[in-house]
Amino acid sequence: MNQADIIWMDLIAKSAKAPSRLVIEGLTKDGQFVPERAHGENTGATPRLPLLPFETNVLPLLDGTVFGREKRVSFKNKRNGLQLTCKPGTAPAGLILKPTAHRIPQGLDQSIVMGGVARGQFRSAAVAAGADVPATAPFFPESKTTPVELWLPDPAGRGLPGHGTEQIVLLCPETAGTIDIRSIALRPGAKLATRPILASWVWQPEDWQKNPAEILAWATSMQLNRLYLQLDIAAGEVAHPELLGTFLTEAADAGIAVFAVEGDPQMVRGDGRTNALARTSAISRFQDAAMPNGRLAGIQYDIEPYISPAYAFDRQAIWKDWSYTLEELHRLWRSNIEVVVPFWLIDDVDGRDAIERIQSFVSSFTVMAYRTSDEAIVEASEPWLNFGVLHGVNIIIALESGPVPDEVHRTYVRSNTGTAEVVRFSEADAVLVSDKPISLDRGMIYAFSHEIKVSGDRISFKGKLPLLLATIDRLRTTFPSWRSFSGFALHGLR
Numbered sequence: 001m002n003q004a005d006i007i008w009m010d011l012i013a014k015s016a017k018a019p020s021r022l023v024i025e026g027l028t029k030d031g032q033f034v035p036e037r038a039h040g041e042n043t044g045a046t047p048r049l050p051l052l053p054f055e056t057n058v059l060p061l062l063d064g065t066v067f068g069r070e071k072r073v074s075f076k077n078k079r080n081g082l083q084l085t086c087k088p089g090t091a092p093a094g095l096i097l098k099p100t101a102h103r104i105p106q107g108l109d110q111s112i113v114m115g116g117v118a119r120g121q122f123r124s125a126a127v128a129a130g131a132d133v134p135a136t137a138p139f140f141p142e143s144k145t146t147p148v149e150l151w152l153p154d155p156a157g158r159g160l161p162g163h164g165t166e167q168i169v170l171l172c173p174e175t176a177g178t179i180d181i182r183s184i185a186l187r188p189g190a191k192l193a194t195r196p197i198l199a200s201w202v203w204q205p206e207d208w209q210k211n212p213a214e215i216l217a218w219a220t221s222m223q224l225n226r227l228y229l230q231l232d233i234a235a236g237e238v239a240h241p242e243l244l245g246t247f248l249t250e251a252a253d254a255g256i257a258v259f260a261v262e263g264d265p266q267m268v269r270g271d272g273r274t275n276a277l278a279r280t281s282a283i284s285r286f287q288d289a290a291m292p293n294g295r296l297a298g299i300q301y302d303i304e305p306y307i308s309p310a311y312a313f314d315r316q317a318i319w320k321d322w323s324y325t326l327e328e329l330h331r332l333w334r335s336n337i338e339v340v341v342p343f344w345l346i347d348d349v350d351g352r353d354a355i356e357r358i359q360s361f362v363s364s365f366t367v368m369a370y371r372t373s374d375e376a377i378v379e380a381s382e383p384w385l386n387f388g389v390l391h392g393v394n395i396i397i398a399l400e401s402g403p404v405p406d407e408v409h410r411t412y413v414r415s416n417t418g419t420a421e422v423v424r425f426s427e428a429d430a431v432l433v434s435d436k437p438i439s440l441d442r443g444m445i446y447a448f449s450h451e452i453k454v455s456g457d458r459i460s461f462k463g464k465l466p467l468l469l470a471t472i473d474r475l476r477t478t479f480p481s482w483r484s485f486s487g488f489a490l491h492g493l494r
Contacts, residue, residue, distance in 0.1 A: 068093025086172035107386030120177020188481035197487025199226035245294035263302030388484025402492020404456035418447030
């Protein structure tokens with residue numbers, strides 16, 4: 001590609017395989033597409049399947065497979081369910097019901113309720129793939145249509161019912177029998193012993209410094225019980241310590257816990273890390289000197305290293321630096337810390353490793369599940385809630401209510417001729433976009449395929465406070481089913 005023809009370029013993370021397609025994301029300004037970032041995709045990658053819905057008959061979403069070496073089992077789908085018929089035999093036999101285009105939610109207290117009628121002593125259980133129905137699984141009641149709660153696995157023996165559930169198994173009796181299944185539904189067992197967190201951020205220090213009463217009145221009116229404050233650090237110390245102490249005391253009297261919030265993409269390395277350590281040292285000294293009723297309730301770190309240009313060169317090293325920096329900050333703070341994470345990090349190999357390294361000293365992960373539909377929020381949150389249950393870490397679900405512009409996502413596919421090229425370097429790949437079609441005998445050329453418009457309304461509740469609050473109320477009936485769920489944090493609320 002001639003340098004004179006290049007209209008835009010970006011660096012993307014290097015992958016083992018050259019990307020099979022490119023996605024370039026940007027905005028439309030004055031009728032023109034303005035690229036802002038790019039990423040490569042490989043079409044062979046396996047996406048995370050969507051969750052089976054709650055409180056809905058999911059039987060039509062399950063595929064059946066019979067098993068048994070005596071070949072004594074048959075089943076058929078019927079208009080109102082399915083029918084399983086078993087001939088006499090002594091070898092284990094039955095039917096496996098498993099979602100193929102969905103997955104069963106993990107880690108929550110839930111019931112899987114099966115409705116039907118049995119003629120014969122059938123056992124049923126929800127188990128991990130390849131697991132047998134335990135001998136302790138109850139028999140399905142005979143000769144009457146009855147909803148039955150299935151036995152759920154606890155593979156780790158840690159009192160975590162439902163973790164590892166991947167399929168439902170119906171086990172035939174040794175005698176002949178028939179069972180008609182009319183419905184299968186997932187019912188979350190929501191319960192909260194304490195009031196859930198409802199938090200928000202105050203990013204401008206002058207807001208709480210100049211108008212403390214107004215900030216507290218606003219927080220009370222929104223029924224917030226936690227605030228994240230950005231603090232001023234001047235000459236190596238927390239600025240206005242008396243004012244901050246008074247604010248913290250008055251907030252505590254109003255039932256509002258106040259955390260300091262620290263964060264910058266550059267904090268993982270070099271001068272940025274030095275600055276982060278110095279700021280935390282200053283906040284720690286303030287904490288030591290404050291009266292008990294005038295102390296911070298904790299500290300939150302919102303470090304987003306993936307925004308840094310260096311991220312494309314070595315994602316693995318960046319996430320290691322992120323985890324090591326957080327470990328140093330934790331030592332300075334001398335108590336567990338709260339950490340903000342994007343929802344996709346748990347599916348990133350390097351990010352998952354970093355999460356595992358820090359989870360022992362993290363009090364809460366605040367997950368930026370920035371979506372606006374109930375289904376999308378649950379999809380983004382479920383892996384984290386399950387992780388929190390397994391590791392004993394609290395999970396706070398963050399939702400966005402600030403301004404998010406509409407975007408355009410353009411997809412390019414490999415071709416002999418096109419307007420985009422990927423140039424591979426040792427540490428990263430460069431995406432080049434030309435204003436003229438190019439064709440190379442060697443190289444990776446991509447042709448424009450299609451574009452989609454992504455509304456900011458998909459990500460943010462901006463200007464829709466009643467909808468945001470109604471969404472939270474609905475999710476409060478589901479999310480407490482995960483014992484790790486601690487509440488919600490609302491970004492951009494003020």
